[in-house]
Amino acid sequence: VDERLASIYPHLKIGEKWAYGGTGNVLAGKIVEAVTGLAVPMAYQQFILEPLGMKNTDVAGTHADAYSVPLDMARYGQMLLNKGAYGQHLFFKPATFEMMLPRVLTIELGKDAKKTFGLGLDGQPKRFGHGAASAATFSVDVENELVVIMTRNKMGSNDGKYNGQFHEAIKAGILK
Numbered sequence: 001v002d003e004r005l006a007s008i009y010p011h012l013k014i015g016e017k018w019a020y021g022g023t024g025n026v027l028a029g030k031i032v033e034a035v036t037g038l039a040v041p042m043a044y045q046q047f048i049l050e051p052l053g054m055k056n057t058d059v060a061g062t063h064a065d066a067y068s069v070p071l072d073m074a075r076y077g078q079m080l081l082n083k084g085a086y087g088q089h090l091f092f093k094p095a096t097f098e099m100m101l102p103r104v105l106t107i108e109l110g111k112d113a114k115k116t117f118g119l120g121l122d123g124q125p126k127r128f129g130h131g132a133a134s135a136a137t138f139s140v141d142v143e144n145e146l147v148v149i150m151t152r153n154k155m156g157s158n159d160g161k162y163n164g165q166f167h168e169a170i171k172a173g174i175l176k
Contacts, residue, residue, distance in 0.1 A: 001026055001027065001030050004023060004026060005023065005027070008021065008023055016109070017109075018105060018108070018109060018115045018117065022062075022063035022064065025062040025063045026061075026062050026063055028062060029061065029062035040059070040061055040062055041059055041060055041061070044059040045059075047091075048076075048091070049072075051086070051087075051089045051091075052072075052075045052076060052079060052086055052089075053072075053075060054068070054072035054075055054076065055072070056068065056069040056071070056072050057069070057072045057073075069151075070149040070151055073138050073149045074147055074149055076138075077129070077138065077139075077140045077147030077149065078147055079091060080097070080100075080128075080140045080147075081140055081142065081145060081147060083097040083098075084096060084097050100118055100128070101118050101126065101128065101142070102116050102117055102118030102128060103116065103117075103118060104116050105117055126141070126142040126143045127139060127140065127141045127142065127143070128140055128142075129148075136150060136151045136152050137149070137150040137163060137166075137167075139167060141167075141171065144171055144174075146170070146171060146174065148166075148167055148170055150163075150166060
């Protein structure tokens with residue numbers, strides 16, 4: 001981790017520019033290990049996967065190394081939609097959930113910032129989640145109380161054209 005952070009340091013534009021790279025995830029993983037005394041995969045297993053019943057999910061680290069199935073991801077999405085609660089478990093407080101929602105990055109980038117970000121899904125104030133290089137999608141729509149999981153093995157040539165329309169079609173069909 002030290003070497004990874006050192007390698008990106010000369011390129012950082014703190015307070016000037018936002019860039020996605022996953023290094024924050026690696027650093028967060030080290031914090032999880034220090035707090036729990038467990039390696040990241042074991043911490044995920046003990047504190048998230050087992051309590052949620054995510055039996056078909058494997059997490060090996062903190063960036064681009066998790067493998068799951070739609071039902072397991074739906075459980076995780078429902079926990080987020082419930083603002084940290086699932087069944088008898090409380091994973092975090094509702095106030096923590098509010099801090100996860102996307103917001104304009106004025107604290108980080110200054111008063112003229114336009115960049116919006118939170119727990120994934122750039123620019124969506126009440127919808128968050130993450131995609132994958134395969135174009136698989138995990139989306140939690142807070143306003144419509146909707147979790148959308150779309151799995152794919154590889155990104156198609158029309159992904160950018162249809163991915164948003166996919167979510168809108170589901171929402172339109174359910175909310176009529």
